[in-house]
Every structure is written in structure tokens, then in C-alpha cells.
Amino acid sequence: MKYHYFPGCSLKGLGRAYEESLLPVMERLGVELHEIEDWNCCGATVYMATDQGNACVLGARNMALAEKNGAGDIVAPCNACYLTLNKAKHCLAESSAIRRNVERAMAEAHLTYSGNLAVRHPLDVLVHDVGLEAIRREVVRPLTKLKVAPYYGCQAVRPQCTFDDQWNPTSMDQVLTALGATVVDYPLKTRCCGGSLTGTVPEAGLRLTYILLQEALRRGAEVIATICPLCQFNLDGYHDQIARRWGAVRIPVVYLTQLMGVAFGMAPDALGLKRNFLPAEPLLAMS
Amino acid sequence: MKVKDDQPLRIGFYVCHCGHNIAGVVDCAAVAQYAATLEGVVLSRDYKYMCSSPGQELIREDIRDHNLNRVVVASCSPLLHEHTFRTAVAAGGLNPFLFQMVNIREHDAWVHTDKAAATDKAKALAAAAIRRVARHRPLETTRAPIHPDVLVVGGGISGIHAALTLANAGKKVYLVERDPSIGGHMAQFDKTFPTLDCAACILTPKMSAVRAHKNIVLWTYSEVAKVEGYVGNYTVTVRRKARYVQEELCVGCQECVEACVFKEPKFPDRFNVGLSRRKPIYMPFPQAVPQAVVIDPERCIELKTGKCKKTCLEACADRHAIDFQQKEELVQIHVGSMIVATGYELFDPRRLPHYGYGRYPDVLTTLECERLISSSGPTGGELRLHSGQAPTAVGFVLCAGSRDYKTNRWCSRTCCMHSMKLAQIIRERTGAEVTLFYIDIRAPGKGGEEFYDRALAQGVKFVRGRVAEVSDCPLSPAEQGKLIVRVEDTLAGMVRRIPLDMVVLAVGMEPQANAQEVRRIMNMSCSAEGWFLEKHPKMAPVSTFTDGVFIAGCCQGPKDIPDSIAQAGAAAAEALALIDAGGIDQEPNTAYISEEDCSGCKSCVDLCPYKAIAFDPVKEKASINAALCKGCGVCVAACPSGSIGQNLFEDQEVFEEIEGVLAHA
Numbered sequence: 001m002k003y004h005y006f007p008g009c010s011l012k013g014l015g016r017a018y019e020e021s022l023l024p025v026m027e028r029l030g031v032e033l034h035e036i037e038d039w040n041c042c043g044a045t046v047y048m049a050t051d052q053g054n055a056c057v058l059g060a061r062n063m064a065l066a067e068k069n070g071a072g073d074i075v076a077p078c079n080a081c082y083l084t085l086n087k088a089k090h091c092l093a094e095s096s097a098i099r100r101n102v103e104r105a106m107a108e109a110h111l112t113y114s115g116n117l118a119v120r121h122p123l124d125v126l127v128h129d130v131g132l133e134a135i136r137r138e139v140v141r142p143l144t145k146l147k148v149a150p151y152y153g154c155q156a157v158r159p160q161c162t163f164d165d166q167w168n169p170t171s172m173d174q175v176l177t178a179l180g181a182t183v184v185d186y187p188l189k190t191r192c193c194g195g196s197l198t199g200t201v202p203e204a205g206l207r208l209t210y211i212l213l214q215e216a217l218r219r220g221a222e223v224i225a226t227i228c229p230l231c232q233f234n235l236d237g238y239h240d241q242i243a244r245r246w247g248a249v250r251i252p253v254v255y256l257t258q259l260m261g262v263a264f265g266m267a268p269d270a271l272g273l274k275r276n277f278l279p280a281e282p283l284l285a286m287s
Numbered sequence: 288m289k290v291k292d293d294q295p296l297r298i299g300f301y302v303c304h305c306g307h308n309i310a311g312v313v314d315c316a317a318v319a320q321y322a323a324t325l326e327g328v329v330l331s332r333d334y335k336y337m338c339s340s341p342g343q344e345l346i347r348e349d350i351r352d353h354n355l356n357r358v359v360v361a362s363c364s365p366l367l368h369e370h371t372f373r374t375a376v377a378a379g380g381l382n383p384f385l386f387q388m389v390n391i392r393e394h395d396a397w398v399h400t401d402k403a404a405a406t407d408k409a410k411a412l413a414a415a416a417i418r419r420v421a422r423h424r425p426l427e428t429t430r431a432p433i434h435p436d437v438l439v440v441g442g443g444i445s446g447i448h449a450a451l452t453l454a455n456a457g458k459k460v461y462l463v464e465r466d467p468s469i470g471g472h473m474a475q476f477d478k479t480f481p482t483l484d485c486a487a488c489i490l491t492p493k494m495s496a497v498r499a500h501k502n503i504v505l506w507t508y509s510e511v512a513k514v515e516g517y518v519g520n521y522t523v524t525v526r527r528k529a530r531y532v533q534e535e536l537c538v539g540c541q542e543c544v545e546a547c548v549f550k551e552p553k554f555p556d557r558f559n560v561g562l563s564r565r566k567p568i569y570m571p572f573p574q575a576v577p578q579a580v581v582i583d584p585e586r587c588i589e590l591k592t593g594k595c596k597k598t599c600l601e602a603c604a605d606r607h608a609i610d611f612q613q614k615e616e617l618v619q620i621h622v623g624s625m626i627v628a629t630g631y632e633l634f635d636p637r638r639l640p641h642y643g644y645g646r647y648p649d650v651l652t653t654l655e656c657e658r659l660i661s662s663s664g665p666t667g668g669e670l671r672l673h674s675g676q677a678p679t680a681v682g683f684v685l686c687a688g689s690r691d692y693k694t695n696r697w698c699s700r701t702c703c704m705h706s707m708k709l710a711q712i713i714r715e716r717t718g719a720e721v722t723l724f725y726i727d728i729r730a731p732g733k734g735g736e737e738f739y740d741r742a743l744a745q746g747v748k749f750v751r752g753r754v755a756e757v758s759d760c761p762l763s764p765a766e767q768g769k770l771i772v773r774v775e776d777t778l779a780g781m782v783r784r785i786p787l788d789m790v791v792l793a794v795g796m797e798p799q800a801n802a803q804e805v806r807r808i809m810n811m812s813c814s815a816e817g818w819f820l821e822k823h824p825k826m827a828p829v830s831t832f833t834d835g836v837f838i839a840g841c842c843q844g845p846k847d848i849p850d851s852i853a854q855a856g857a858a859a860a861e862a863l864a865l866i867d868a869g870g871i872d873q874e875p876n877t878a879y880i881s882e883e884d885c886s887g888c889k890s891c892v893d894l895c896p897y898k899a900i901a902f903d904p905v906k907e908k909a910s911i912n913a914a915l916c917k918g919c920g921v922c923v924a925a926c927p928s929g930s931i932g933q934n935l936f937e938d939q940e941v942f943e944e945i946e947g948v949l950a951h952a
Contacts, residue, residue, distance in 0.1 A: 165640075
């Protein structure tokens with residue numbers, strides 16, 4: 001199983017722990033991730049909103065670079081990258097004006113974009129290519145007794161979801177169950193994490209984050225599993241501010257791949273777990 | 288050019304303005320001037336409305352004064368007015384088939400904006416028709432008898448009303464219903480809006496009347512399997528499913544139900560939309576017609592395994608109504624016309640997971656709420672939560688699945704009124720707070736607005752905004768243990784969270800799941816959404832494109848009870864008009880065989896979709912029954928020796944038409 005790997009800016013910065021856990025876990029499962037050489041910004045949601053035509057150029061360049069390296073799907077672990085690249089693909093297929101603009105830019109860079117490569121989320125790869133059975137086989141420390149709230153965020157499933165149910169996705173639930181964890185019924189699993197509002201309009205953004213945290217606690221979760229760097233940061237990074245406004249709702253928030261690494265018997269240090277604001281190691285050591 | 292009987296051609300040509308419909312795009316005077324130059328045309332006029340009485344009078348007078356022997360009218364679609372003009376031509380003393388119509392409205396003015404090009408096209412079409420009509424021969428219409436019996440499909444309120452109307456007029460009616468009882472959705476309602484009269488009280492007398500009527504053959508638990516034939520002469524095959532109970536022997540005492548080896552009712556009861564349970568042998572509902580029990584073969588131990596004590600048989604004793612040997616039957620009937628009234632299905636709110644239906648037991652549909660407040664319902668009319676307690680706050684989510692690009696785009700027309708009805712009943716009976724979440728309140732029709740006022744006066748709260756989500760995730764102590772509706776209140780300009788005990792989803796109507804199958808069997812058309820298509824949305828609202836097949840009620844589109852009954856009456860009247868005319872004029876556009884050319888190859892015999900062609904083994908020639916021929920032309924095209932011709936579509940006629948168009952271009 002070979003894939004082009006598009007890390008995006010987050011996985012090299014704030015969301016480094018995601019990459020640190022994703023790469024060894026995927027390697028263990030026999031998934032080869034080849035980082036696209038000289039990749040650039042995915043096009044980002046904000047740029048997409050202000051200048052769609054040129055945002056698509058950024059996305060198309062990454063996909064064209066991948067195409068140059070041969071066949072195989074592109075894996076984009078960050079939900080925003082995943083959505084933005086797919087959106088660029090969609091725009092290029094639907095709009096001849098955008099396609100002309102992109103073709104002009106690609107010609108300058110001596111690249112060609114054909115749109116043949118699929119852009120996929122690692123969760124999709126885990127469930128549909130690797131398979132739950134293969135994941136189960138790698139588990140050496142089942143997460144028995146650990147109660148996990150699966151949190152998907154919005155961008156992996158909206159506006160469309162190609163690999164799961166849009167309203168009630170369950171693929172992460174299945175992976176967690178395969179790890180031996182107890183999945184908590186969490187109806188807010190695709191609700192907004194606060195997005196960039198946590199930075200720009202904290203009263204609004206943090207309230208959304210707070211709702212997610214307190215509901216996970218109310219439903220008996222001990223940890224929240226995420227698949228998006230912005231979700232992880234929002235849910236993990238503002239505990240103090242939230243406590244000052246609405247009261248403490250302290251619950252560790254980790255990447256799904258970190259939980260997988262722990263279940264696979266990998267050392268917490270090798271999975272970026274030390275980077276969490278609210279430490280999750282004690283909890284994971286227990287299980 | 289001369290016509291067949293050697294008289295010189297004298298063609299009258301008319302071009303209709305149709306107000307601005309045609310004249311707004313096509314230069315009608317120019318078309319008339321052009322037509323006047325064509326061979327055989329002795330008179331050419333443009334006129335504002337050819338279909339009006341003066342327009343028709345013009346044709347009549349011209350035929351007389353100018354001795355016309357052919358007429359061409361360039362106007363709208365022949366579907367609309369070919370008959371009108373043929374009648375005018377006949378009134379002028381000419382054979383009505385010495386006439387040709389040109390469609391320069393639907394085929395030209397309505398689809399073009401370039402006036403010069405559209406005028407040019409009109410001229411080309413006119414030239415084609417003028418050359419064609421020169422070849423027309425006088426033809427005679429034949430009259431086919433019509434079978435006076437009528438089939439009504441569907442035993443809801445529309446089907447019941449149509450059947451009774453026809454039966455009261457002395458016609459024999461077969462009423463075929465898929466379920467074990469007639470009554471349809473209306474039987475499940477507690478009260479009807481806007482008068483709040485008891486649904487059962489006005490429906491059940493009609494149900495009983497159907498059963499008792501000497502002119503109605505009622506077949507419940509039956510479906511139409513096949514339809515053959517044509518208007519006036521349909522052969523219908525009805526599948527009568529095995530009820531395992533002899534309907535005429537069962538007296539409806541239900542002692543068998545009592546005696547069934549299942550001591551407790553165990554299986555979801557369809558009438559109560561799964562809110563209560565029934566046994567394998569059951570009465571569909573208390574007022575069911577016919578009053579005969581039915582056995583569910585999927586649940587009955589005897590029918591599944593053959594190893595039951597059959598206590599039901601003992602209870603039935605010497606009535607011998609229960610019959611485990613009963614088999615499905617196919618019965619053939621002959622009718623002249625049919626009324627399709629197959630109703631609707633409700634939208635399944637599981638398609639809207641954010642409303643929590645199926646996840647939270649106190650999220651209901653309007654029909655479930657209806658059963659809960661009905662005195663014949665599972666709680667005897669007490670509105671109860673899943674926990675058994677009475678709700679103190681109830682919310683109605685309007686347009687659940689309706690007026691939404693993601694699900695159904697249409698408005699179901701009845702849900703606003705239906706919800707306001709339930710809201711008023713809940714206010715009256717329980718005093719609970721009731722909130723309606725709506726996009727627009729649609730309360731049209733007689734008494735609708737007054738009904739809305741009444742709901743307001745009763746203290747029903749109205750919040751304008753499409754509900755975003757129903758959840759059980761509380762954010763405050765007041766929300767603990769409640770269902771929380773999150774909605775953007777577009778009048779207050781804010782997002783609100785409203786805690787409630789019960790949420791009722793006002794689900795809209797959808798075409799029946801098997802609508803496409805019924806459509807194929809009955810040879811009807813469907814709209815894109817799947818509703819059966821009427822012949823004309825205004826002028827022929829209960830007719831279909833198949834003669835002798837009429838539609839009524841919600842199978843044609845969402846509507847309330849008064850509208851359904853009005854349509855059912857209209858459909859019955861259309862059928863009566865057809866029957867009492869005594870016969871049907873048949874278009875003479877039939878195919879015929881020239882015997883000397885027929886080689887007897889039989890290619891046409893199997894191809895004919897109407898089984899109108901027979902093979903004469905003595906003469907070794909094919910022969911066409913004109914009464915059965917629908918003029919589809921399949922045999923004409925297929926005949927290898929070219930020995931089949933078709934009236935009104937003769938080769939010369941069609942070739943002249945083609946050359947007329949090409950000559951102009």
C-alpha cells in the first residue's frame with residue numbers, strides 16, 4: 001500500500017504530534033507514505049473563500065507534483081487540507097475558467113495536472129484499505145476500560161462524505177473498538193470545534209469548544225479522540241480560558257493515531273504525547 | 288395541382304396570433320402573406336384567436352364562401368385544439384380530415400427569441416403542412432363501444448368517494464385495495480382540520496356504504512397485476528392475496544384473535560404506526576371494512592411451520608371462516624375506465640439524523656402523534672411520553688424533509704394545518720406548552736387563516752426558523768433530561784435553544800414507493816418527483832395521457848381531504864361522461880394492409896403492442912383489426928414488403944411534408 005503523503009503546514013508545526021504518531025502507526029500497518037517533494041500550502045480555507053481561482057492553483061500544484069511521482073492516492077491527514085484539496089479537485093472538474101487559470105499556472109511551472117489522483121483521509125485508508133482486522137492484529141495493549149469520545153470535526157464529513165455517513169460517521173468508532181476501547185455515544189461528533197473563531201471571536205468560538213468538552217464528560221468519556229490538528233488544538237489548548245468563563249471541563253484530547261500507537265505498544269514519547277497541554281499519559285498508562 | 292377527385296385544390300390557410308403568445312415572436316402577417324403565394328392556397332389570413340368562436344366561424348364561412356376543400360391552421364399544439372378545428376371544418380361541410388394543424392407556438396414562438404428566424408421557421412412549417420394537406424383523403428371516424436364497469440384502485444378517502452359516486456349513478460364498480468381494510472390514511476386521523484370534526488364519524492359511514500352497496504365489488508388485500516386493452520375495453524388482472532380467512536364467513540367476532548396461541552400481542556401494528564402490538568391473526572382496526580380478520584403468514588406458526596395447536600380454528604368452530612389452505616388468486620375483470628387513487632407515503636425522518644428520530648423515543652412524526660391523541664389509539668387518547676408521563680412542553684418541527692433541496696423540494700400543503708390541528712388538540716386536552724417551528728405558515732383555503740388565528744388565541748407559540756437540530760445534550764440545568772431544539776429565530780434575530788419533552792416532526796408526503804410500478808401497469812406518466820401526471824395542470828386535472836384512466840387524491844400530488852374528495856368526484860364525473868356517451872370515437876389514423884402485396888411473413892404479428900394484427904392461415908395474409916389498432920406505426924415501419932400503410936401517415940403525405948420544410952430552407 002503506497003500513497004503520496006501531503007502533511008500540510010499543521011503537521012509540521014502545531015500539530016506535529018499528529019505526524020509523529022501517524023507515520024510510525026502507518027508504517028507498522030504496512031502503509032508506505034511518501035511525502036510529496038517541495039509541497040506547498042494546500043490553499044487553505046481562508047484563501048479558498050476570498051480567491052477561489054488562485055487558491056486552486058496552490059492545491060493543483062501539490063497534486064501535480066504527486067502525479068509526477070507516479071500512481072497512488074494522496075493522503076492528507078489534516079481535515080482542512082483534505083477538504084481544500086478535494087474542493088480544488090471539484091472546482092477544476094466543474095469550472096472551465098478555473099481550469100484555464102490553473103493550466104496557465106502549471107505551464108509556467110512545467111507541471112501537468114490531470115486530476116486522476118484521489119485525495120483521501122487517513123481514517124478512510126485505515127478502515128477501507130488497511131482494514132479493521134489488520135489493525136486488531138497489531139494491538140498488543142488493548143485499551144480496555146478506556147472510555148473514548150470519537151470526535152470527527154466538520155471538514156472530514158462536510159459538505160460531502162465519500163467514505164462514511166455524513167451525519168453520523170462511525171469509521172473512527174470502529175477503529176477505536178478494534179483497539180479494545182469503549183466508545184461513548186457522542187452525538188456531537190461532527191459539531192464545530194470553534195474553528196478559527198477561538199482566536200478571532202473567543203466568546204463565540206470558545207463556547208463551541210466548551211460545549212463539546214462538557215458533553216463528552218457528561219457522557220462519561222475519559223478522553224476525546226480527534227483526526228484534525230485544529231480540532232485537537234482548540235479542544236486541548238483553551239482549558240484555562242474555558243474554566244474561567246464556564247467552569248472547568250478538563251478532559252485530555254488526543255489524536256486517534258496516538259491511541260493506536262499506544263495500543264500497538266509504542267512508547268508515548270515516540271507518539272508526541274508529551275506535546276499535549278493536558279497530559280494524557282497517566283490515563284493511557286493506566287489502561 | 289389537382290386533388291384526387293379532380294377538383295382543383297382550394298386551400299384556406301390561417302395563422303393564429305394567440306394574443307402575444309405567437310404574435311410576440313412570429314410576424315403572423317408575414318407568414319400569412321407568404322402562405323398566400325404557395326400552390327393551391329386560395330385564401331390566407333392571420334387572426335388574433337383562431338380557437339375563439341369568431342375564429343371558428345371564420346373557417347366555416349370561408350369554406351362556404353370560397354369553396355375551400357382543404358384547411359391548414361398554424362397555431363398551438365394539436366393536443367389542445369386539433370379537435371376544435373376539425374369540428375369547425377366539419378361544420379363548414381368538409382371532411383374533418385382534410386385539415387392539417389401546424390404548431391408554431393410550442394414548437395416555435397415559445398422556444399425562440401430571434402423574431403426573424405422564428406418567422407422563417409413558421410413559414411417553413413406552414414409550407415410543409417400546405418403540401419401535406421394536398422394529399423389528405425377524406426376519412427371516417429369509427430365508434431367503439433365502451434364497457435360501463437369501472438375499476439377504482441385504492442381504498443382511501445379518494446377511492447371510496449369515487450367508487451360511491453359511480454355506484455350511486457348506477458355503474459358497477461370494482462374497488463381494489465392493497466391493505467386488508469379500506470379507509471387509508473384518513474382512518475388513522477383523530478380529527479380533521481379546520482372544522483375539528485371527528486375523522487372516523489365522517490369516514491366510517493362511507494366505508495360501510497361501500498361494503499353494503501349493491502353496485503360495488505370490494506376486493507381488499509388485492510392488487511392490480513396487469514392491465515391490457517384500451518379505453519372502453521380494458522382487461523384487468525387482479526391479484527387477490529391470501530387472507531387465510533374466508534371473508535364472507537367471518538363475522539368479525541375476533542374470538543380467534545383471543546384464542547391465538549400468542550397470549551400477548553407481539554408484532555408492530557401498522558394501523559398504530561408501530562406504537563402498539565398485534566397478534567399473527569388480527570383485525571386491522573376496530574372500524575375496518577370488511578369486518579374480517581386477517582392472518583399474517585410471516586408470523587403465524589401454522590403457516591410458517593404447520594405445527595400449531597390452531598386454537599383459532601377451535602374458536603371459530605362451525606363458522607369455518609379460517610382457511611389455512613387459501614391461495615393467492617388471479618382474477619380477470621373487464622372494465623371501460625379506471626380511476627387511480629393510490630395515495631401517498633410519509634417522508635421517513637430517519638433521513639434527517641440531526642432531528643434525532645429513531646434515536647430519541649420522544650421524537651415522533653405527526654402521524655404517530657395523531658395515533659397517540661386518538662381515542663382508538665394505543666393510549667386511548669392520552670398523550671404520553673415514552674416514560675409514561677404526560678409532556679409539559681411539546682414542539683412541532685414543520686417542513687421536516689419538505690421545501691429542502693437535500694430531501695424533497697415540494698411543499699406538502701397539509702403539514703402546517705395538520706400541525707396546528709394537533710397543537711390545538713394538545714393545548715385543549717393537556718394544557719401543555721406547544722411551540723411550532725415554521726418557515727412560513729401556509730394556511731390557505733376555506734377556514735385556514737381562521738384556524739391559524741384560533742391556534743394563536745389558544746396560546747400556541749410560533750417561532751419562525753428552520754430547526755437546526757434536536758439533541759439531548761444539555762447546557763443548563765433547565766435543559767437536563769429534555770430534548771433541546773436549536774433554532775435560528777429569524778424574527779428575534781438570534782439562535783435559540785428551547786428545551787421540550789416531546790418533539791413532533793411534521794413530515795411531508797411522498798409518492799408511494801411502488802408508484803413507478805403502478806405507473807407502468809396503468810400506462811401513466813409521472814412528474815420528476817414521482818407524482819402521477821395529469822393531462823393538463825389546469826384544464827384536465829384528473830385525466831391522464833391514457834384515455835379512460837383518471838387520477839384522484841394524493842397520488843397526483845399532496846392535498847388535503849376536501850381537495851382529495853373534490854378530485855375523486857371529478858374523476859368519477861369524467862368516467863361517467865365517458866360511459867354515458869355510449870361509445871368512443873376512434874381516430875382513423877389506423878394501419879391497413881394491402882393484401883396483394885402482403886407476403887405473409889408474419890413479422891408484424893408479434894411486433895404489434897396492441898395485439899391488433901392476426902394472421903389469416905387460409906389466405907396466408909396478415910389482417911389488422913382497426914378497433915384495436917392505436918396507430919403507433921410499428922408494423923408500417925417493420926413490414927419488409929411495404930404492404931402496410933397508415934391513414935393520416937401515408938408515405939406521400941409524410942414525404943410532401945418533408946419536402947415542404949426543405950424547399951423553404
